[in-house]
Amino acid sequence: MLFSSLSFIVLFFPIALSGYYLLSFSTSLRKVFMILAGTVFYIWGEPDYFRIFLGLLTLNFISGVLIQRLRRKYGRVALIITIVLNVSLFLVIRYTGMIFDSIDMVLYNQPGYDTSSLMPLGMAFFTLRAVSFNVDCYRKKIAAVKFMDTLYYLTFFPFLLAGPLVSYSKLEEGRSSLYFDSRRFSVGITRFIIGLSKKILVADQLAIVSIQVFELTSRGHQNVEVSVLSAWFGLFCYALRIYYDISAYSDMAIGIALCLGYKVDENVNYPYASRTVTEFFNRYQISLIKWFKDYVMTVMIGKNTGNTDRMILSCFLVWLIIGLWHGANWTFVFWGLWISLFVLLEKIHIFEKLEKRRYLSRFYTLTVIIIGWVIFGSAELTQAGEYFRNLTGLNNNVLFNDQTWFLIREFGLAFLIGLVFCFPIAPKANQWLLKNDETLLAKLNQFVYPVMIWSLFGVAILYLNAQGALPFIYFFR
Amino acid sequence: MKRFFLKKKIAALGFMLILLAVPVTLLLLDEPMVMTAIKNLKLEDWRQVPQELQTQWQKTELYEGLKGGYGRVLHRLDKKQTGAFNYIREDNGFIYAGSFLKPKNDELLDYAKSLRKLQSSSAGPIIFISPPQKDSRVLVELEDREMIKQTDAIQDEFLLYLSYVQVDTLDLRDRFGASGRSYEQLYYKTDEAFTTLAAFESAGAIVEKLNRNYQENLDPYYTDLANYQVSVYEDQMVGSSGTVVGSSYAGFDDFTLLTPAFETAYQWEYVTENSKEQRSGTFATALINDENLSLEKGLIKNPMGVYLNGMNDFDKIINPRNPEGLKILCIRDEWFSPVAAFLMPYCSEIVLVSSANSEFDIAAYISENQFDYIFVEYIPKNITAASFIF
Numbered sequence: 001m002l003f004s005s006l007s008f009i010v011l012f013f014p015i016a017l018s019g020y021y022l023l024s025f026s027t028s029l030r031k032v033f034m035i036l037a038g039t040v041f042y043i044w045g046e047p048d049y050f051r052i053f054l055g056l057l058t059l060n061f062i063s064g065v066l067i068q069r070l071r072r073k074y075g076r077v078a079l080i081i082t083i084v085l086n087v088s089l090f091l092v093i094r095y096t097g098m099i100f101d102s103i104d105m106v107l108y109n110q111p112g113y114d115t116s117s118l119m120p121l122g123m124a125f126f127t128l129r130a131v132s133f134n135v136d137c138y139r140k141k142i143a144a145v146k147f148m149d150t151l152y153y154l155t156f157f158p159f160l161l162a163g164p165l166v167s168y169s170k171l172e173e174g175r176s177s178l179y180f181d182s183r184r185f186s187v188g189i190t191r192f193i194i195g196l197s198k199k200i201l202v203a204d205q206l207a208i209v210s211i212q213v214f215e216l217t218s219r220g221h222q223n224v225e226v227s228v229l230s231a232w233f234g235l236f237c238y239a240l241r242i243y244y245d246i247s248a249y250s251d252m253a254i255g256i257a258l259c260l261g262y263k264v265d266e267n268v269n270y271p272y273a274s275r276t277v278t279e280f281f282n283r284y285q286i287s288l289i290k291w292f293k294d295y296v297m298t299v300m301i302g303k304n305t306g307n308t309d310r311m312i313l314s315c316f317l318v319w320l321i322i323g324l325w326h327g328a329n330w331t332f333v334f335w336g337l338w339i340s341l342f343v344l345l346e347k348i349h350i351f352e353k354l355e356k357r358r359y360l361s362r363f364y365t366l367t368v369i370i371i372g373w374v375i376f377g378s379a380e381l382t383q384a385g386e387y388f389r390n391l392t393g394l395n396n397n398v399l400f401n402d403q404t405w406f407l408i409r410e411f412g413l414a415f416l417i418g419l420v421f422c423f424p425i426a427p428k429a430n431q432w433l434l435k436n437d438e439t440l441l442a443k444l445n446q447f448v449y450p451v452m453i454w455s456l457f458g459v460a461i462l463y464l465n466a467q468g469a470l471p472f473i474y475f476f477r
Numbered sequence: 478m479k480r481f482f483l484k485k486k487i488a489a490l491g492f493m494l495i496l497l498a499v500p501v502t503l504l505l506l507d508e509p510m511v512m513t514a515i516k517n518l519k520l521e522d523w524r525q526v527p528q529e530l531q532t533q534w535q536k537t538e539l540y541e542g543l544k545g546g547y548g549r550v551l552h553r554l555d556k557k558q559t560g561a562f563n564y565i566r567e568d569n570g571f572i573y574a575g576s577f578l579k580p581k582n583d584e585l586l587d588y589a590k591s592l593r594k595l596q597s598s599s600a601g602p603i604i605f606i607s608p609p610q611k612d613s614r615v616l617v618e619l620e621d622r623e624m625i626k627q628t629d630a631i632q633d634e635f636l637l638y639l640s641y642v643q644v645d646t647l648d649l650r651d652r653f654g655a656s657g658r659s660y661e662q663l664y665y666k667t668d669e670a671f672t673t674l675a676a677f678e679s680a681g682a683i684v685e686k687l688n689r690n691y692q693e694n695l696d697p698y699y700t701d702l703a704n705y706q707v708s709v710y711e712d713q714m715v716g717s718s719g720t721v722v723g724s725s726y727a728g729f730d731d732f733t734l735l736t737p738a739f740e741t742a743y744q745w746e747y748v749t750e751n752s753k754e755q756r757s758g759t760f761a762t763a764l765i766n767d768e769n770l771s772l773e774k775g776l777i778k779n780p781m782g783v784y785l786n787g788m789n790d791f792d793k794i795i796n797p798r799n800p801e802g803l804k805i806l807c808i809r810d811e812w813f814s815p816v817a818a819f820l821m822p823y824c825s826e827i828v829l830v831s832s833a834n835s836e837f838d839i840a841a842y843i844s845e846n847q848f849d850y851i852f853v854e855y856i857p858k859n860i861t862a863a864s865f866i867f
Contacts, residue, residue, distance in 0.1 A: 007530060013496075183485075186482065187485050189485075190488050193492060212561070212562060406557070406624050409557070410558050413554070446484050446487075449485075450484055450491055453491070453492070454488065454492070454495070458546075459550060462543055462546045463550075466543070466544050467547075
């Protein structure tokens, strides 16, 4: 089920909230209710994978118990077996198609069969959560694995399908009392509405442009001319879309969690304001990058923290894995390599001086990231090449045409709004209002803010009802 | 800090009230629909529950109301496209199919050759009837040329190939241009179909062609609008494009119903996917589908379905008052239904088939039955491989 769907907003969400708070007299009943809610949330969109979902839940509960109860040596074996089972299932389903496809391309110069539809929704995030749960059991970060608690954590619907990746202990830490907390609830609701508006009114609108431009590019310049400006506009729309998609999803997920009394860490923090590529990825998909650092990089480097060669190799491999985790396509491999190159260069201190030069460092970061998005957003490497040629006019394409003006005319407003709010203007304004809460503007804000939130919600619902919502860009299989 | 939370609490309260208002409004406006939805929900078929809920939701007045609101927002923002460029609204108020790609079909010559081949099994000549779509630049000047699907090129190319393989053609763009009727009379704003008047003009063009090229001497009385009753349903129609984008964005159309003022008697049998039906009576009682015209069910949404149901798998219409009339087979799309209805006074029998009906062997049927003429009618959009399986 999508957060940005009417069935979630008007049916599932009110029922889940009501049930959660009506059962506040009994922790056990509430847990059962939330496990059921999480299961319905999952199978609403993926009824065919119900059994796989239940199988994975059972596997991870049993492994969690075994890892904790067995002696350390055998516990490690149990952990390795569990990780291998979780990861290999993910690998087999996701990458079999890519491997056969590549072999067929080499041998017969034609693609093989597509297995992407075999991948259960949310499997990529579920696998990471399951691995971190078992590792945390092994590292004794989880006190004692209980059946209900394990299922509660793994089926917690706000984070079930696309993150943020919150560890078992962090989720426990973030919980307030069992009872209704009006402050968290109201902040959660407004956060959810802002996320919904970001998704429907900005991300999905910009997605229309970027999908169109990437699609036209894929047909080749011999068949369709994409002007230089259209290519740039499409690329900037893609860059903003990808940010707003993940930011909106995080807002909604964190907002729902707040409504249920859970406060968790932020997942996105205005990455386009970063001065280095490393900083960008510390502010974008924070929980995902942190997961790879905590559970992959740490294991690879081990105790040899001073070994530069090992650090470089680990960094390179981690980015390769991050790239591949995003999808079974060579474009993601190249994207991972592209990013790892700059992360490594930044690690070996070449960029220290650059970082001090505000505008130049931002320009450098945006250039690297934006070029990376061309590779990330293309269906094939040849398409990425075609896109680069369109951007630079190497396809003998015109600077602009009717198509460019039409795209800008129709989506210029969404683009401008997206561009302005992808920098930390809103939190700065909020802070100013908090500091100056006796000013007329702050008093006026008391009335304007709720009206603005309701209006955003109203317009988002009108759009959602009429044209639906696109799946989240990270909602991949 | 208190104020910080106060504004959030007010906003959250409003949100909760809106959520509460949804079921109340649904019960007030759509109680029967809600009850039907609840009755239709079968838990044993739980996989279908999301789709079933979606289907029922789209039938509610609240859904339509929200869609109207969406249309008003689009108007306010002066949006010229909606549905991810699928629909482009021009300054003249017409909705067009949008596309950034120029239509291209490398198989047009093959289709033309297949018609030539079909001609060898027919006693009568084959005539390809080619109506223009509403985006035809011959009929209308459009501002956003690149973004609106352009079908003239396909039509031109296919007619050229037919002329090369010596299959006769009738390009209705010529007739429409010379008819003196305005573009607004020929096409709907909210539907891709042409109007009843355009269909009537098409029937007139066919009669003219048969008289001119095949010396038929058909009486122009039946293609004179003066001999028809004209009923106009003002602002009572929203076509398929209008239904998708919402009437508050697309607006409304007039629907014109033409019925003969002279005496008629027809027998019509037709086969659909599920049944075989028969109807007989006058033009109005036999060939008009009242259900698609009924305003009790709301606006007219399927203008093509008013005459001869629009599209069936097989239709046979007999005119007992003119047993010596023409016997015609038409391989066609939906657009030919009203045209066929207006041609009936000249015919003893018209058979309508679709080559998309794979179980029907058209070539064998033509060999078995002696038709005076074989008409093949497809709008440019439907000139595809599926339409030329003979």
